[in-house]
Amino acid sequence: MINVIDLQKEFLEGETPTPALRGVTFSIAKGEFVSIMGPSGSGKSTLMHLLSFLDRPTGGTYTFFDKSIDDMTDIELAHVRNKDMGFVFQSFNLLAKLTVYDNVEIPLLYSDVAPAQRRALIEEAVRSVGLEEKLYVEAGRLSGGQKQRVAIARALVTEPNVIFADEPTGNLDSKSGIQVMEILADLHEKGRTIVLVTHETRTAEFADRIIYLEDGLIKSDTEVEKSNISKEAPLK
Numbered sequence: 001m002i003n004v005i006d007l008q009k010e011f012l013e014g015e016t017p018t019p020a021l022r023g024v025t026f027s028i029a030k031g032e033f034v035s036i037m038g039p040s041g042s043g044k045s046t047l048m049h050l051l052s053f054l055d056r057p058t059g060g061t062y063t064f065f066d067k068s069i070d071d072m073t074d075i076e077l078a079h080v081r082n083k084d085m086g087f088v089f090q091s092f093n094l095l096a097k098l099t100v101y102d103n104v105e106i107p108l109l110y111s112d113v114a115p116a117q118r119r120a121l122i123e124e125a126v127r128s129v130g131l132e133e134k135l136y137v138e139a140g141r142l143s144g145g146q147k148q149r150v151a152i153a154r155a156l157v158t159e160p161n162v163i164f165a166d167e168p169t170g171n172l173d174s175k176s177g178i179q180v181m182e183i184l185a186d187l188h189e190k191g192r193t194i195v196l197v198t199h200e201t202r203t204a205e206f207a208d209r210i211i212y213l214e215d216g217l218i219k220s221d222t223e224v225e226k227s228n229i230s231k232e233a234p235l236k
C-alpha cells in the first residue's frame with residue numbers, strides 16, 4: 001500500500017534549509033499496524049504529514065497503491081485523502097456543540113456517498129467504538145476517552161484504506177488510553193491498516209511493528225513481540 005524510498009523533507013528557515021527527514025526507506029502492506037516513534041525533532045510528525053498527503057516531500061519517492069505522489073495534483077491528493085485515509089488526532093478535533101452523529105458525518109459531507117446511505121455508515125461507525133447510546137449527545141459533554149472514540153468513528157465512517165493516528169492517547173488518562181488502543185487493535189484484527197505516531201512505548205507496542213526515527217533517519221524497524229505485552233500495564 002505505502003512505499004517510500006529515500007524520502008526527504010527540508011524546511012527553509014530564512015535562506016537556510018533545515019532537513020527534517022534525511023532519506024527514509026520502508027513499506028507498509030495493506031492490513032499492517034505500524035507505529036512510528038522517536039524523540040522530539042526526530043521527524044516523526046513530518047513523516048506522518050507526508051504519508052497522509054498533508055505535505056509533499058522535497059526528495060525521494062512515495063507511492064500509494066503504486067501511484068506516485070508526484071503524479072497527482074493537489075486536488076487529486078485531497079480526493080484520495082478524503083476517500084482512502086482516516087485521521088485521529090491527539091486533540092480530538094471535534095465540534096463541541098454538534099452531536100456525535102453530526103461530528104461523525106462530517107467526512108461524508110465531502111464524499112460522494114449519497115445522503116440516504118449516510119445514516120447506516122454513521123451508526124455502524126459509532127457502534128464499532130461502543131458509543132451507540134451517545135449518538136445524539138453533544139460532543140462537548142463527553143469524557144476525553146469518549147471524545148477520542150468518536151474521533152475514531154469519524155475516521156472510520158468513509159471506510160478508508162488506512163487510518164493515521166497522531167498521538168491518540170496523548171490527552172487521555174491511562175485507562176482511557178488503553179481502551180482507545182484496544183479499539184485500534186481490534187480494528188486492525190478486522191483488517192484495517194493503521195499507522196500510529198506516538199512517543200509512548202506501551203502505546204507503540206499495540207502495533208505489529210515499530211519504526212524508530214532519530215535525526216531524520218530510521219534507527220530501527222522491528223517487529224513487536226506480542227507475548228511480552230500486558231494489556232493491564234499503564235501507558236508510558
